[in-house]
Amino acid sequence: MYSLCLLTEVHSQIFLHKMKSFQLANESSPLSLSPNFILPEHKRPNLSEVTFLDSIPIIDLSYCDGNNPSSKLEVVHKISKACEEFGFFQIVNHGVPDQVCTKMMKAITSLFELPPEEREHLSSTDHTKNVRLLNYYLQVEGGEKVKMWSECFSHQWYPIDHIIQLLPEKIGTQYR
Secondary structure (H helix, E strand, C coil): CECCCCCCHHHHHHHCCCCCCCCCCCCCCCCCCCHHHCCCHHHCCCHHHCCCCCCCCEEEHHHCCCCCHHHHHHHHHHHHHHHHHCCCCEEECCCCCHHHHHHHHHHHHHHHHCCHHHHHHHECCCCCCCEEEECCEEECHHHCEEECCCCEEEECCCCHHHHHCCCCHHHHHHCC
């Protein structure tokens, strides 16, 4: 299973529209600030310890030479460091055409704009499912789970026809 989101400055513009209230596929009402979403105070980020960057980590794949194992290792090291220190990164010069990225981002945006009842069949905690929507939780003392404000779409990348048939029809036709 792979989850992938390639964002460039152009592609992120798609998401700069005003968001309406959002309802997770596996919930019966829109998100609201309830105790299920509030971390205990000692688990919250300490903003005085947060450092600010001018940019998120950027990994440039144009320097990766497929025939040179040390360049591959350097990219792996940069990705590892970005994940460990920041939790995310941006990949540039990845070779995926802008047209393909834009089409994928529009399809994913359309998926999350569907009513929750149309996304619900994709919601699952089963890690063996090829296509699924999932939510993240943070485990706190006493075994309590605190919900994170996210819904993620995860699927295998190949073969694409196996994925498309599991998506709502409106999205499957966009995702080709």
